[in-house]
Amino acid sequence: MKQETNTIILEMGAAKNKDIRNLQRGEGKIYSNIANILKQLKAKGETPEDAQPIIVIVRKKREKTGLFD
Incomplete structure (x- = not known):
């Protein structure tokens, strides 16, 4: 993907x-x-x-902690 000059990635x-x-x-x-x-x-x-902002949110997965999770 080519980034345009007026694009901001956060x-x-x-x-x-x-x-x-x-x-x-x-x-x-x-x-x-x-x-x-x-x-x-x-x-x-x-x-x-x-400028057009593009927001990227990285969400971590919940870790399994118990036997039945």
Whole structure:
């Protein structure tokens, strides 16, 4: 996949299900973190005004701890 010049890829790491749902609604911790990152990049002039962010959230699988899990 070729990355366009106006594309920003943000890898946010692991997140809880509740945080992901809040992000889908446009609220919560992850949403505010993304907004702050984009503001900082635009203030520094490192990204164009029409930049399109792509957010990647890596969710870790729950480890099996018991015999019947």
